[in-house]
Amino acid sequence: MQTASGATALRLPRPPARLDRPSLFLDLDGVLAPFAPSPDAVEPDPRRTKVLRRLIRRLEGRVAVVSGRTLSEIDRISDGAAMAASGVHGLQRRRGDGGRLDRKPDPAVRRAMRAFSDFARTRPGVIVEDKHLSAGLHFRQAPQVSAEALALAEALQRETGLDLQPGVMVLELKTPGTDKGAAIVEFMAETPFSEGTPVMVGDDLTDEHGFEAAERLGGFGVLVGPERPTAARYRLTDVAEVLDWLEGLAEDMA
Numbered sequence: 229m230q231t232a233s234g235a236t237a238l239r240l241p242r243p244p245a246r247l248d249r250p251s252l253f254l255d256l257d258g259v260l261a262p263f264a265p266s267p268d269a270v271e272p273d274p275r276r277t278k279v280l281r282r283l284i285r286r287l288e289g290r291v292a293v294v295s296g297r298t299l300s301e302i303d304r305i306s307d308g309a310a311m312a313a314s315g316v317h318g319l320q321r322r323r324g325d326g327g328r329l330d331r332k333p334d335p336a337v338r339r340a341m342r343a344f345s346d347f348a349r350t351r352p353g354v355i356v357e358d359k360h361l362s363a364g365l366h367f368r369q370a371p372q373v374s375a376e377a378l379a380l381a382e383a384l385q386r387e388t389g390l391d392l393q394p395g396v397m398v399l400e401l402k403t404p405g406t407d408k409g410a411a412i413v414e415f416m417a418e419t420p421f422s423e424g425t426p427v428m429v430g431d432d433l434t435d436e437h438g439f440e441a442a443e444r445l446g447g448f449g450v451l452v453g454p455e456r457p458t459a460a461r462y463r464l465t466d467v468a469e470v471l472d473w474l475e476g477l478a479e480d481m482a
């Protein structure tokens with residue numbers, strides 16, 4: 229629908245309260261966990277852990293956390309509740325049976341880490357995150373550097389051939405070759421996920437790959453946060469609404 233100014237008005241509805249055999253792919257930051265000033269400040273939360281455990285049981289394992297975080301960070305924040313998971317935007321994957329499939333880091337990630345660390349040294353509040361497969365430059369606590377940070381990341385992207393992944397107050401240079409959508413396609417080719425319909429819940433630009441993959445495979449995406457042009461079909465406002473909706477799904481499947 230077009231508004232008077234020509235912009236697209238999305239008005240995405242809430243997702244259904246009941247789903248028929250979903251395979252759930254859940255993003256972490258901004259979806260299962262509210263944003264915090266720094267990556268380390270996000271802690272395990274008993275409500276999140278409980279709903280993940282209940283859903284995994286009730287969906288017979290058809291739940292994966294699909295995050296930009298590393299698998300070890302996913303395990304820390306979910307208190308070990310998530311067995312199937314994908315980390316670093318699809319570059320790491322742990323199947324439902326525990327088997328690990330990790331890509332090799334592009335050596336240029338070390339170069340990006342050095343350049344990001346040099347940049348952060350003279351800019352208080354800027355945080356550099358080393359995920360080995362990817363280098364992250366966080367400016368949530370120094371938003372005034374965002375344009376400079378983008379110029380640096382774009383220059384490095386051109387020089388190194390790494391993928392530039394913008395996020396929420398973060399820019400990442402990551403090992404090329406895959407994304408969250410590809411991780412979902414791989415999960416969906418395996419049991420138990422192949423026995424369900426894919427549903428991706430995410431908030432970020434990296435999650436658009438997941439929404440598109442879920443649609444292609446006969447499912448759908450749920451956007452979390454403000455409306456924007458998106459491949460998702462439904463929307464929830466915030467983490468609290470996500471947890472309420474997931475608890476409702478788990479209850480319905482009891």
Ligand SMILES: O=P(O)(O)OC[C@H]1O[C@H](O[C@H]2O[C@H](CO)[C@@H](O)[C@H](O)[C@H]2O)[C@H](O)[C@@H](O)[C@@H]1O
Pocket residue numbers: 255256257258262263264265266267268270294295296297298357364366368395396397398432434
């Ligand atoms: O794919 P996700 O699970 O959404 O992970 C995306 C990135 O999340 C983390 O950064 C974000 O959350 C931080 C803590 O709330 C916040 O300080 C930061 O501004 C956000 O961008 C994580 O640190 C990144 O590695 C993930 O790629």
